[in-house]
Amino acid sequence: MSGNVGPGVGLGVRTQRWAGWLALLIAGMASGSALAANCPGHPDALGTSRTLVVDAKAHPLIGTMQYRETLPLEDGEVVLTFDDGPLPKYSNQILEILAAQCVKATFFLVGQQARANPEGVRKVRDAGHTVATHTQNHPSGMHKLPLERATKDIEDGIASVKAALGDGGAALSPFFRIPGLARNDGIEEFTRAQGLQIWSADFPADDWRPVSSRRVHDLAMQRLKGKGKGILLLHDIQPRTVAALPGILRDLKAGGYRIVHVVPATADLPATPTEPIQWLLNPPSEHVPVARWPRIPNFVFAETRSLPVPQLTDTWWNDGAVLDHPKRAQRGVPLPREAPWPRLVQVASAGATLPVPAAGVFEVEEGLRVAMRGVASSARRAEPTRAAQAEPKRPARLAHIAARHGKRIAGASAIHGKPAVSGKPAHHARAAGPAGRKASKRAIPDKKNAKGNGRNREARA
Numbered sequence: 001m002s003g004n005v006g007p008g009v010g011l012g013v014r015t016q017r018w019a020g021w022l023a024l025l026i027a028g029m030a031s032g033s034a035l036a037a038n039c040p041g042h043p044d045a046l047g048t049s050r051t052l053v054v055d056a057k058a059h060p061l062i063g064t065m066q067y068r069e070t071l072p073l074e075d076g077e078v079v080l081t082f083d084d085g086p087l088p089k090y091s092n093q094i095l096e097i098l099a100a101q102c103v104k105a106t107f108f109l110v111g112q113q114a115r116a117n118p119e120g121v122r123k124v125r126d127a128g129h130t131v132a133t134h135t136q137n138h139p140s141g142m143h144k145l146p147l148e149r150a151t152k153d154i155e156d157g158i159a160s161v162k163a164a165l166g167d168g169g170a171a172l173s174p175f176f177r178i179p180g181l182a183r184n185d186g187i188e189e190f191t192r193a194q195g196l197q198i199w200s201a202d203f204p205a206d207d208w209r210p211v212s213s214r215r216v217h218d219l220a221m222q223r224l225k226g227k228g229k230g231i232l233l234l235h236d237i238q239p240r241t242v243a244a245l246p247g248i249l250r251d252l253k254a255g256g257y258r259i260v261h262v263v264p265a266t267a268d269l270p271a272t273p274t275e276p277i278q279w280l281l282n283p284p285s286e287h288v289p290v291a292r293w294p295r296i297p298n299f300v301f302a303e304t305r306s307l308p309v310p311q312l313t314d315t316w317w318n319d320g321a322v323l324d325h326p327k328r329a330q331r332g333v334p335l336p337r338e339a340p341w342p343r344l345v346q347v348a349s350a351g352a353t354l355p356v357p358a359a360g361v362f363e364v365e366e367g368l369r370v371a372m373r374g375v376a377s378s379a380r381r382a383e384p385t386r387a388a389q390a391e392p393k394r395p396a397r398l399a400h401i402a403a404r405h406g407k408r409i410a411g412a413s414a415i416h417g418k419p420a421v422s423g424k425p426a427h428h429a430r431a432a433g434p435a436g437r438k439a440s441k442r443a444i445p446d447k448k449n450a451k452g453n454g455r456n457r458e459a460r461a
Helices: 007-037 088-100 111-116 118-126 147-165 185-193 213-227 239-254 326-330 368-390 393-416 426-430 434-443 447-460
Strands: 050-054 077-083 106-109 130-133 172-176 197-199 230-235 258-264
Touching: 077 088, 088 118, 088 239, 106 111, 106 118, 106 172, 111 118, 111 147, 118 130, 118 147, 130 147, 130 258, 147 172, 147 185, 172 258, 185 197, 213 230, 213 239, 230 239
Parallel strands: 050 258, 077 106, 077 230, 077 258, 106 130, 130 172, 172 197
Antiparallel strands: none
């Protein structure tokens, strides 16, 4: 059968794809219409797509700028957060901009600001935003403070915001953000013990820096595009944030992003059901097997009885069939020494104790140090024997060398008609010094002088 697809089939596939894309577009338009309907007087409002209820104790550390987990958001979802308020001059404008778009956010309020402007705290609550805390005095370098001072600043900030709310703290969430995100282990352990959830962020807009409002807008959108979703960190006490926020909300809507409002779980409001993998910024895709594996239920023991104590013969190295193998005996490999303890051990009953091993079990016939000393002493005893065996060979070799050289000298003397001096080789005489060298010259005259003397004798004759 041919693998080619006919034009009719291909057209059907393309039609199905277009139908799917059209359904998604209609669903998005319907969602946008629903959000706009929830924002009377603002048909083009961005709106809030959904409310996410989280259990602070179950996930005490969120925000991928510092931690492994973040909020369980879908692609394109954004959570807006504002720090350091309330400051009436700018915080009120931020509230008005959000209200015009029917957007809900989370405000991390400073205790001193709450004491100075309690009405601003209640405005945040009455507008439906989430009220969170940001310490009492916003200390810089909080991670360097003594733990007692840091924890006191956290507790005082919570108390000040509660007092400003005036409702006994019913509207105060257990969400907390460290000033400057200056975390340390002591602060995190304290907040976890208090049931607080530390919020870092997934991306900032650098609106606390001396930059333009356009730069704040561009950084927020660029970093959101890179992440795809997450927690945006802003400040409601900065004029540049006030100027940049309308454009950020406008571009969020144009880009198809959706705002999520986060609230804490309570006895009357259970947490939104989620899976642990959803708390990762980039969870494994469906192409990764772990993402498709079913959840394993809690393991239940089928039986609770204890297993018997194992016997010594259960170990492979003490197996007689292995030690007594016929090929091992044929190769001449020595078998290990028989163990001093019995091969068969009675199985101990439940609750019984094993017998104490005898002291002789750990005795060694000859230790390693004794054996090494024996090898060294044997080597020292063998040295005189080797020297004695080598001594007789040396005079014989020297005599042989002297005899060989003597023969050579005797032959040379016979040619010149003179015997060797005292039977010693001529080179030994030369080695005796100047007198020896002169004697050597007299003993062995050169051929030229010998010929000349012969002619003179002939002439005189």
